Amino acid sequence: MRESDSALNPEEYMPLREVVFLTLRSQILRGELKPGERLMEISLANRLGVSRTPIREAIRKLEHEGLVVMIPRRGAHVAEITQQELKDVLEIRKSLEILAVTKICRCITDREIGELEKAEEIFARQVMKKDSDPAALGEADEQFHEMIYNATHNRRMIQILNNLREQMYRFRMEYLKDKEVRMKIVEEHEAILNAIRRRDEQEAVRLEQEHIDNQYRSIMKSLEERCAGRTGYEQSE
Amino acid sequence: MRESDSALNPEEYMPLREVVFLTLRSQILRGELKPGERLMEISLANRLGVSRTPIREAIRKLEHEGLVVMIPRRGAHVAEITQQELKDVLEIRKSLEILAVTKICRCITDREIGELEKAEEIFARQVMKKDSDPAALGEADEQFHEMIYNATHNRRMIQILNNLREQMYRFRMEYLKDKEVRMKIVEEHEAILNAIRRRDEQEAVRLEQEHIDNQYRSIMKSLEERCAGRTGYEQSE
DNA sequence: TTATAATGTATTGTATACAAAGTCAGCCGG
């Protein structure tokens, strides 16, 4: 049964709960499991070929990530996300990313700048590709930001920021489709990178702020478009 | 077996995992379970009179809270916390509490200010009491800050800030013993409250910043005192 | 005496069984 796992871990040991967790998480973020959809233990267990135990433990983790909501004795369902919550998340992210960028300008090493440049380059190349997979694009974007987070050397900040970004992955696919948006992101990344390279705190902060504000607008726009067709994200419960 | 639970929930239903989670969490924060101590499922299950299943699920939650560290196939142990991590946590808290205070100055209602005053008064009275229980004192302090968080109406921020504060509860008991420190905290709370009342953003932010910086110093002082006697918090793993 | 191998025990990882509660459809009475 260990052999039939969706090929995820080539070498090292990973508990089933972790595999299940990553699988479900990915499915939620990719929209394969839709907001509000019920997560039933037995059917998940059958589908993934494991018993209920690892499923339950994975759900506990998803619950804490905020991707799943539990109602006692009534089971788990994929968390809905309201516009207000999105706004809340971005408000916090703005504050923390500013902190990160400020910190980085003071203490980033040349080696780390090199890595950042590399990540940015990969992202830019992905954008330029004609028919780039939105998932790959998203991952490249993720990499760039993760590099910034890592350079702070504040593990908890890294963890919190990753979690906050994660909340938005479900929408990223949508607005990353727009060619103009993607180009703009590349520009912004480069500008931020430049400011960091020059250790220009003020400018880096300003740009980062703008970057988040733009992201907010992009998401809201794509949300409105989606809502125009069909509602489903505007009420919390 | 449900009846023998450490009387926690008088009325509403709560899954065992939640009871176990709260119990263990409290024991970690109070220092009854010491950093580095192993958490063995069977002995915990026996001690709390439940089976391993709810214990395991509670541990998953503690793991995500950062109070417990898991090593696959080798079990869970209470998280150590290094000086660096404490610094990291406070760095984030400073940034977010500043955001909270700023936000509050703009949108707090008179009613909420009233509640904040009440919470502050309760805390001040606790401090003045001759032999006040440090736990009660800590809780009153917690209440005051939670009021501030709540006034932001940003649920995720409330959750994150509570979690970050939680990380420090293990040390709070120590430094709250010092009468001078406690008096100073009351003063600072009142000053912050006043600034908020006047909607003076700049001043409120400045005071909040100072409040956190002082907290940092207090904790570091009490940590150094502790380390002078016996080491145990300075290495990460 | 020391290093290494073997073996037994303790502990976690996973699966399954049983209990309790919730949901829903169909039936009966008003």
Place this chain on the structure above:
DNA sequence: CCGGCTGACTTTGTATACAATACATTATAA
């Protein structure tokens, strides 16, 4: 025709059994 009740079915909550791994101890050989 509508509303409440009953009972089967679903689903979660909890306990336990079994498997696999890691750790410690002891014995054996160099």
